[in-house]
Amino acid sequence: MSASQPDHYATLGVLRDATQEEIKRAYLEAAQRLHPDKNVAAGETELFLGIQQAYEILSNPKRRAQYDATLPPEAPIDNKFIRHEVYFSRPSLVQVKEDQLLYILLEIEPSAKQSGSLPAPPLNLCLVLDRSTSMQGDKMDILKATAVQLMRALRPQDVLSIVAFSDRAEVVVPASINLDRRKQENSIQMMHPSGGTEIYQGLEAGMREIRRTLDPSRVNHIILLTDGETYGDEQDCLLLAEEAARQNVGITGMGIGSEWNDIFLDALAGRTGGSSVYITEPRDIEKFLVDKFKSLTSTYADEVLLEFKEQERVRLNFAFRLQPEGGQIETNSPLHLGPILRDAPLHILLELVVTPGALEEGDVLLLDGNLKASVVSQPLPVPPIRVRLKREVFLEPKAEPPPTRVLKALSRLTLYRMQERAQSAASQGRYDEAAKHLQNLATHLLSQGETGVAKTAMLEAQNLENRRAWSASGSKDIKYKTRALLLGSGKEKTS
Amino acid sequence: MIICSNCKHANMTGALFCAECGAQLIGRDTLTTQSIATENLKTASRRTTGEMSQPVEGDNAWANLHLLDTGQVLPLSSRNEFTMGRISEGQPIMPDIDLSPYQAYAAGVSRLHAVIRRTGVTVVFMDLGSANGTFINGNRLTPNTEETLKHGDILALGKMRIQVLIDKK
Numbered sequence: 001m002s003a004s005q006p007d008h009y010a011t012l013g014v015l016r017d018a019t020q021e022e023i024k025r026a027y028l029e030a031a032q033r034l035h036p037d038k039n040v041a042a043g044e045t046e047l048f049l050g051i052q053q054a055y056e057i058l059s060n061p062k063r064r065a066q067y068d069a070t071l072p073p074e075a076p077i078d079n080k081f082i083r084h085e086v087y088f089s090r091p092s093l094v095q096v097k098e099d100q101l102l103y104i105l106l107e108i109e110p111s112a113k114q115s116g117s118l119p120a121p122p123l124n125l126c127l128v129l130d131r132s133t134s135m136q137g138d139k140m141d142i143l144k145a146t147a148v149q150l151m152r153a154l155r156p157q158d159v160l161s162i163v164a165f166s167d168r169a170e171v172v173v174p175a176s177i178n179l180d181r182r183k184q185e186n187s188i189q190m191m192h193p194s195g196g197t198e199i200y201q202g203l204e205a206g207m208r209e210i211r212r213t214l215d216p217s218r219v220n221h222i223i224l225l226t227d228g229e230t231y232g233d234e235q236d237c238l239l240l241a242e243e244a245a246r247q248n249v250g251i252t253g254m255g256i257g258s259e260w261n262d263i264f265l266d267a268l269a270g271r272t273g274g275s276s277v278y279i280t281e282p283r284d285i286e287k288f289l290v291d292k293f294k295s296l297t298s299t300y301a302d303e304v305l306l307e308f309k310e311q312e313r314v315r316l317n318f319a320f321r322l323q324p325e326g327g328q329i330e331t332n333s334p335l336h337l338g339p340i341l342r343d344a345p346l347h348i349l350l351e352l353v354v355t356p357g358a359l360e361e362g363d364v365l366l367l368d369g370n371l372k373a374s375v376v377s378q379p380l381p382v383p384p385i386r387v388r389l390k391r392e393v394f395l396e397p398k399a400e401p402p403p404t405r406v407l408k409a410l411s412r413l414t415l416y417r418m419q420e421r422a423q424s425a426a427s428q429g430r431y432d433e434a435a436k437h438l439q440n441l442a443t444h445l446l447s448q449g450e451t452g453v454a455k456t457a458m459l460e461a462q463n464l465e466n467r468r469a470w471s472a473s474g475s476k477d478i479k480y481k482t483r484a485l486l487l488g489s490g491k492e493k494t495s
Numbered sequence: 496m497i498i499c500s501n502c503k504h505a506n507m508t509g510a511l512f513c514a515e516c517g518a519q520l521i522g523r524d525t526l527t528t529q530s531i532a533t534e535n536l537k538t539a540s541r542r543t544t545g546e547m548s549q550p551v552e553g554d555n556a557w558a559n560l561h562l563l564d565t566g567q568v569l570p571l572s573s574r575n576e577f578t579m580g581r582i583s584e585g586q587p588i589m590p591d592i593d594l595s596p597y598q599a600y601a602a603g604v605s606r607l608h609a610v611i612r613r614t615g616v617t618v619v620f621m622d623l624g625s626a627n628g629t630f631i632n633g634n635r636l637t638p639n640t641e642e643t644l645k646h647g648d649i650l651a652l653g654k655m656r657i658q659v660l661i662d663k664k
Contacts, residue, residue, distance in 0.1 A: 449585025
């Protein structure tokens, strides 16, 4: 192959062993970004033609085989956009006749060259706001004021739409680039709380607005803000979130007060690699929204996926995002790992269970898959990074201590998981067990100097023992406070 | 399988923290004090039943602390005074030598337990008002009073036994 011949695999951003299915998907995604009908920037039409040509060759098995024959042997791809670092809790596995655990800390960040030079990406943001009766008063007033503030803070290239919902939804501010801002501010002020809470209505209208200006070179994101439980439409919401994930639209859930369903909001946001946020006091609404807005504008890659082959003998037991936003990740392939921010790399902790069956032949293949990042403001697809993690097996355990960063992350995560155990015990009516977990948790929190959260845990343990119930906001307080501790440990590591 | 020393819960091999009570299962604290050069830290092999092996001493050290329970040797060099204790989070004054990787908590070592100091050719040792006391060859020290150490003396910080090896060079 001459040096000038393009590498069609790199053009489409697929690996050499990609299936026809994957090639087709990659082509459709790239074509959507770069289609000449979309008035793309100068020079992108050539990129589009390159993709066209690559697809024509690779989609035809015969031509692909001919082309493959001309390729030099595959060199390890040097990924220009992201780099990743892997830390294991142990250097090797032990030959034992029972299941064993292994932790993997995955750190993914922009490669040094790229992060500084890129312009901040434009936003395509939709606020989906609960305007049910319960939002009356402070909450609604602060929400309106913040929405207006965000409107004014927009850069010319940003799009902000606002949808309000109760048991139906209406568009308050449509998604559009040139708007009469004063008129929009008036419509924000006109929002009037009444009715119930049906999140699906709001989300669906929000998705409609997002789609109007949907563009892969923007950060497409929905912020759902609610203070109540939705009734009966959880399943539909989750399906909608999955669709959002496919179109690269992120969702963040924000819950105000103590009435909303944190498990549902976490699951909803988790489908897109986002997570939920707990706002205790209405006056904090502004801070959380403005912070979220800022972190969205510093997005480097809006979603990182980890596709892997699920194996019988090595099980992924648990996956957790430590930063930029703490949250549990569902363990089905592909994992929605979440966004990479310019200033906050993505840190993921995986817990693997290795069964004795896996130890039979030499090295154990723990994880076989690839990392896919969609880097904003990068027109061409980013080639996936192959991740094949292996460990040797020895008869005796090695005395080498785990890396400090793994230990540190895990010590905080252990606290979060104890809290989860308490929640699940309490929800099954085993209150004494839950109280015991909370007391344990409090002890560890105290020894780590987290007296505030420890006190909350102690109080709730008492509540569970005496009244067989959490206090109104207790379970959420503990969950989100222990989760916030994780972020602390993440930041220390990057410094 | 790893049995948690705190709650006796049986954890899977490879676990770092007890799934039941959250206690750390491996003897290593995340915050080890860094004033001792770790590359000089050599592990002395431990033989069976009481018979003590000759530990490897660190180079350039004016004294070495041989931890009898775990077998490590900590060389003391680069400065003339080392406070000993265990680091836990949120503690204002850190000891120079953190013994928490060697099960200091279980042995009853205080956060700021004792200090070892070189004055000219002699090495002195002082208890800093520890909760479980400090002993030289089995005799309890009066807090905040200096005692001179000889080569081979056995110190006990709570239940943690340490042999002092004073360099003759």
